[in-house]
Amino acid sequence: MAExxxxYEEKTDQKQLKRIAKAMREGALVIYPTDTVYGLGCDITNKAAIEKIAQLKGVKSEKANFSFICEDLSNLSEYTSQIDSGTFKILKRNLPGPYTFVLPGNNNLPGIFKKKKTVGIRVPDNNIAIGLVRALGNPIISTSIKDEDEVLEYTTDPSLIHEKWDKLVDFVIDGGAGGNVGSTVIDLTTSEPTLIREGKGSTEL
Incomplete structure (x- = not known):
């Protein structure tokens, strides 16, 4: 049963975040708010938890396009190949914000993602999400919560999310109503930024 x-984003309860982060290190799955839609995440270093999320999404973990939720740009060099100054300027200008930037991965990627050449990086403009990453001490592997509803692609009500995911995850963080527009996804591995999906973030970089 999910707790x-x-x-509250204005004043996040650090004690609770630390408690959730501790559980995540042990394999807990968490649904949490971002600056776009609610996300489903786990500790990037916990292979079993990543496998569980892949199973819930019905995909093979090594082929899944999960995002890495980072506290800030300091995590970049850990998981991405060297990026040029132009790319870094785009990232610095637009993060934190409602974007997923696809960057070239490096050899430090968790074993489960070793075959992937790219990685999607997110730094959401949301104090709860960032506080959770900070409490954990490393990035969160994350994916959006999709809805079967044909009209609304994403569930925005935390109590409905809790009802639906109660037996599948360990925690649902209610940070208020979520959005129903995902992040804008931009590929920065090519010579010019390439729009993959238009979402909440402006496409004018």
Whole structure:
């Protein structure tokens, strides 16, 4: 049964975040708010938890396009190949924000992603999400919560999310109503930025 925890972005409860982060290190799955839609995440270093998320999404973990939720740009060199100054300027200008930037991966990627040449990086403009990454001490592997509803692609009500995912995850963080537009996804591995998906973030970089 998932524990539903109410947190406020203006004043996040550090004690609760630390408790959730501790559980994540042990393999817990968490649904949490971002600056776009609610995300489903786990500790990037916990292989079993990543496999569980892949199973829930119905994909093979090594082929899954999960994002890495980072606290800030300091995590970049850990998981991405050297990026040029032009690319770094784009990242610095637009993050934190509602973007997923696809960057070239490096050899430090978790074993499960070793065959992937690229990685999607997110630094959401949301204090709860960033606080959770900070409490964990490393990035969160994350994917959006999709809805079967044909009209609304994403569930925005935390209590409905909790109802639906109650037996599948360990925590649902209620950070208020979520958005129903995903992040804008931009590929920065080519000579010019390439739009993969238009979302909440402006495409004018």
């Amino acid at each position: 539903l925890i109410k947190l």
